[in-house]
Amino acid sequence: MKLLALLALLASTLVPTQAAFKVLAFYNGTWDAAHISFVKEANPWFQRTAAENGFTYESTNNWNRLTGDLSQYKVVMFLDDHPQNSAQRNGFQRYMDNGGAWFGFHVAAFTQNANEWPWYHNTFLGSGNFVNNTWGPTTAVLRTSQHPSTMRLPQTYTSSVSEWYGWANDLRRNPNIQILASIDRYPVGTDPNQTWRGGFHPIMWTNRNYRMLYANFGHNAMDYEHNVPKSSTFASEIQNRFIIDGLLWLGKR
Numbered sequence: 001m002k003l004l005a006l007l008a009l010l011a012s013t014l015v016p017t018q019a020a021f022k023v024l025a026f027y028n029g030t031w032d033a034a035h036i037s038f039v040k041e042a043n044p045w046f047q048r049t050a051a052e053n054g055f056t057y058e059s060t061n062n063w064n065r066l067t068g069d070l071s072q073y074k075v076v077m078f079l080d081d082h083p084q085n086s087a088q089r090n091g092f093q094r095y096m097d098n099g100g101a102w103f104g105f106h107v108a109a110f111t112q113n114a115n116e117w118p119w120y121h122n123t124f125l126g127s128g129n130f131v132n133n134t135w136g137p138t139t140a141v142l143r144t145s146q147h148p149s150t151m152r153l154p155q156t157y158t159s160s161v162s163e164w165y166g167w168a169n170d171l172r173r174n175p176n177i178q179i180l181a182s183i184d185r186y187p188v189g190t191d192p193n194q195t196w197r198g199g200f201h202p203i204m205w206t207n208r209n210y211r212m213l214y215a216n217f218g219h220n221a222m223d224y225e226h227n228v229p230k231s232s233t234f235a236s237e238i239q240n241r242f243i244i245d246g247l248l249w250l251g252k253r
């Protein structure tokens with residue numbers, strides 16, 4: 001074999017060809033400063049990651065696009081909210097029921113009235129109502145389970161800084177849910193009145209009946225007075241592997 005042909009063959013095996021797919025991310029970027037900070041860093045980070053991994057990334061704050069034809073997008077993401085009216089909600093459910101894929105972060109699952117959209121909060125996410133959170137924002141040591149999205153993660157790793165949410169429903173008792181990471185070490189939090197000292201807190205999970213991933217991170221520590229972020233959600237290189245591998249898994253349906 002000629003050297004050039006050999007090199008070409010090597011290059012083709014070293015750089016796996018990813019089928020190009022499109023990701024559409026929805027965001028509001030209006031509330032609160034910690035979530036806005038995450039959106040501001042997420043948009044360029046995903047743009048760059050898309051270019052490096054052979055997919056395209058587009059983001060919009062027009063949630064009405066959920067009512068239109070989303071079939072060209074393999075993955076839809078909710079960065080800092082979920083749809084608020086029934087036309088948008090029905091559009092999203094239709095997209096998922098037709099084989100769409102979804103990646104949601106932090107506030108995307110937040111609700112104190114799960115019955116307002118039971119399919120999303122109780123069936124799809126499974127988590128139901130938000131019940132409490134840690135404060136202030138901190139890293140957490142997470143224990144992972146085996147899944148295509150966690151294959152490059154060690155059994156335990158230290159997350160990026162976030163506020164963490166607790167939920168009404170015990171996802172361990174839901175046979176449709178696979179928990180991909182949960183808090184491994186306590187306490188978590190710095191305010192004694194908003195610190196978790198034990199229990200079970202899932203952080204990343206998937207619903208086996210859908211092509212979906214949810215991750216509870218997506219809240220940066222803030223200097224609220226000066227509106228300056230004190231942490232980055234993308235500061236954990238290990239955690240970033242989950243985001244990338246998760247997106248590639250979702251995009252390869």
Ligand SMILES: [Zn+2]
Nearest residue numbers: 034035163219
């Ligand atoms: Zn938050």
